[in-house]
Amino acid sequence: MEFDVNGRRLSADADPDMPLLWVLRDLLGLTGTKYGCGIGACGACTVLIDGRAVRSCVFAARGASGKTIRTIEGLGAGRLHPLQRAWIGHQVPQCGYCQSGMLIAAAALLAQNPHPSDAEIDAAMTNICRCGTYPRVRAAIHAAARAMRDAL
């Protein structure tokens, strides 16, 4: 099967039923996307498919082929995405394991809604973090939204 990942065409000998997460991690060597629950409950495996946030542990490979996939490795497209800069500025990560999915979910949110309110962030960001980075995630999303607006 062929996959368009982070602007590159990659091929993998994947079972069409294999969730995209394992295609990325075990077949394509892209380990930035994490496994957390396997049932789409925690968001550690979130990637963008055609710009939409998808929990790749419950998304079969066959549905991803032919679509545009973006993972944490390609979020900044060669440089840091404003969200990544805000994440560094607000010192968001602790253990860091959930942060790939958290950043991708935030990127999907800002793509849809460039100026989310606290309530909109609360509703959109349902990823689980055991280190409790939530207050900094919220602050960093606001900061990135401001930076992206100022850059326009």
Add this chain to the structure above:
Amino acid sequence: MKRRSFILGGIGLSGALVVGWGVLPPRSRLGGRETLPPLYGAVSLNGWVRIAPDGTVVVAVPRSEMGQGVYTALPMLVAEELEVPLAQVRVEQAPIDAIYGNVAVLVTGLPFHPDQENGDLARASEWIVAKLGRELDLQVTGGSTSVRDAWRPMREAGAAARAMLIAAAAKQWNAAPAQCSVSDGVVRHLDGRKLALRELIGTLREVPLPGEVRLKPAQEFTLIGKPAPRLDVPDKVTGQARFGIDVRLPGMLFAALRACPTIGGTLRTVDPAPALALPGVVRVSTLSGAAGGAPAVAVVANSWWTAQRALDKLRIEWDEGPNAGMSSDWLLARMRGALGAEDGFTFYEGGDGEAALKRAVQRVEAEYRAPHLAHATMEPMNCTARFADGRLAIWAPTQVPSVLRHVAARAAGIDADRVEVNVTLLGGGFGRRLEVDFVPQAVWLARDVSPAPVQLLWSREEDTTHDFYRPAAVAKMRGGLDANGAPLAWVTKSVSDAIVPQYLRRTYPALAADTPDKTTIEGLFDQPYEFPHRHCAHVTHHTPVPIGFWRSVGHSHNAFFAECFIDEMAYAARRDPVDFRRRLLARHARHRAVLELAAAKAQWGRVGPGRAHGIALHESFGSIVAQVAEVSLAQGEIRVQRVVCAIDCGTAVNPEIVAQQLESGIVFGLTAALYGEITIAAGRVEQRNFPQYRMLTLGDTPRIETHLVPSDAPPGGVGEVGTPPIAPAVANAVFHLTGRRLRSLPLRLGA
């Protein structure tokens, strides 16, 4: 058992451990050049510092980075004395060596009341245990001890390295060392000449290690005490950070397993054929279970998903064993029975608690409870192993590399010096990764597919159902007030299983003994409150449930019991809860200052309609924390709006990390306070994944603000100390709001 016999027992235990102690030369924790292999043209200056050919300072960190910031805070200690900017520093995992043994974690495990710390017995025990810790090379990340343990040796290592930089530069310049100094990562001569570290590599090989060093006084610190960005953050926002599950080796296979779902059960039969029929499946193995692990069936395949799917095809027959009838209700009934029937071990006694209760004008009594809890690290348990040519290599997210090596060698049947341990980043630890149950599993699978490396990863369901749970506990709290409402007596008796004996049985069975375990009662017996009469006892009630160290350990539930009950006493005495506590802290100025800071910053008692404040004060791991929670109700659920947190953690090495850790501890504790409960039915853990074991999410998280009490005292712990006070602060607020006293965790208004 009497206290004295316990202490002597502890010393006897030490005697067994330090065989060979007499033949080891006395040594500091500086280490020698040989401690760190001088890789790639670098020069090692001691066991903690190496200078790379490009002038980068490589700091060996013997603790595991699991989010708590040790990969930043510990190098800061070296960089402070070495006079190099943090940007010039790179972190490397230290090898296993006695100089890296965690002395603080053993010393803080001693069962002394903080007010007794200067007693002769306490001092003697601390000395013996510290000595023991040094020789045991107990490389442990836990007990919020990383900075406390590294505080001297890593600053000394930096200072010793600085002296060597100066000696090398003086030699190159043919100048007196007194004319040379280091600042901003460069050695400078008084006359203005400069040498970068990369220009000193050759000479550094020739200068001797200094005999003694002088450490900077606190007022000269330039790094310590100021916020500094974490060194691990850039890789964690780009997906480059490597956790255990990200290890990739040539020819590596992937393994999934299913462990016996019933606690104490065993494998009866399994037919491997249905799994082996799937393309990509390499092998089906049965694992007997060691180091606390349950018997299991594992599948090895060319991807983890294939292995996991193959497991689903297997029909596994388990022998459910002796605990098939066990349930949480049954365990609770047994604990309550023990509470009534047994006196337990007295950990602290001051005055005569029972007599004081008898003559008290007002008596307050309550029973409190806490359930089992799972750790639920975001990265499930995993371990990668390669067994080839009689040598074993392990890659694992672990808090205990030295214990891991010992257990891995035992599982492989080889000597420990043939085992290489690589510690990866940890996707959360919280105490779960003090356990090494997954290590023998990976070792045996690596033996089965040798020489191919294999990565074993547990599913979330396996992780949740095969944890080492925070013990369930019950406590009977009794207090007495005199005719003026002044506190007279504090008498507690608690019941729970004990972690330390279980842990030793799993890891070092020869050392396991049924001694009283401080972790059962920490947070109850060591309260600062100055009651004239105190008596604190614990009844150890052994159960088959695997239990382990869960962030803040005994404090996690004992703070709830103690701080809610203090609140109950305040109400019985018709006193304001802050004022009631303050009066009980006349000789504890640090505690009083923290309490007052939290109350002041929260504007204690000033809340809008439909809201209430609750407060809790708790000392743990060498730091004092007070939290004020502001609570409201929404659709019958408790909603925490805001938490104001004050801390005295002594010197805050990196205040930004301190604030982060308090936020972290609060969210972790609030998750448990509002939702956390592991239940057992028919001998099995009922919760399997996040939908049944609910986590706080961003939308549920309160605003959190932290305030530090300035201090020059040596550092206290910060990784766990935010967790204990939040449950009682919230429960106390709920009482003020609703008049309902919730004495059982998790806090449920409907119950």
